[in-house]
Amino acid sequence: MEKSVILVLFLLSLTCPKGLGQENPFLRDFLVRWDQSKAYLLAVAEAMPEENYFQPPYPEGKSFAEQLMHIAVIIDWHAFSKFGGSEAAIRWEDFREQGKNKAQLIHEVAREFDRTKQLIEGFDPDKLDETASYGKFSRTRRQFLLLLADHVTHHRAQLIVYLRLQNIQPPDYINFQ
Template sequence: MEKYVILVLFLLLSICPKGTGQEDPFLRDFLVRWDQSKAYLLAVAEAMPEAHYFQAPFDEGKSFAEQLMHMAVVMDWHAFSKFGGSEAPIRWEDFQVTGKNKAQLIQETAREFDRAKELIKEFDPDKLDETTSYAAFSRTRRQFLLLLADHVTHHRAQLIVYLRLHHIAPPNYINFQ
């Protein structure tokens, strides 16, 4: 009887999926940083009064609201299409500013952070070195995560400039490290 219990346990262990993103040091550390990045971006988004959300600082620029939706759509695309491997096209039409208020824009942005986080938490770390393409570039899935984080940082910095243009002190970065 004891042999059968050991055999069943061995079989169960052999068919169970490998560890998830939470168990991989890179993915675990990335998720901690991702949560901090989300908190900081949402604090920046909250700091801008809604009256300034739909104004672009110059003719060719995006408004504060458009910057948020740009970040959200690229989070969706980088996370699910490039990192996750669905290879779906970017969904610009699902991330429009028109008809949304500040709270809805912030909520959509937070949702995309959370959706990406759930994907990363369940991601098979053995696939981090697989490559996929982006324009003329070939990148590993690990590199797509880093690109995802860089993109958020890049546009969050632009939002901080928008705050400064309105003489609004941005949230202290140190509080979100």
């Protein structure tokens, strides 16, 4: 009886799909960093008081809220259009900050991190070397993930400057390694 239970469990494990992206060392490592990047960005977003979310630091600058939505829309575009291959246009209108509060903005950013994680977990690693256009450049799907991570880091750093301009101590980066 015990052997038959073990055999059934083994056979079930063969039929249950695993995330393809988790089997690839690059994608596996990227997902670890992606989760840490999300946690750090959300900590930065939580640190800013809501009353400071909508005022740009200088007249032609983006507000804290606009920066968050910019991060979210580019996550969506890089992940699904460029990395995922749908080749869709950037969905600017779906990621506006108007009429949203701090909690809603943070939720939207977190949702894009989570959607992207799911995409990567199910991604076929054999497609990492496929290319897509990016302006006048051609990039591999692997490079699009790296560009995506760089973009988040770039704008998160701007949000940290916004915190500093408000004399707010940002979350310590070392806690998100």
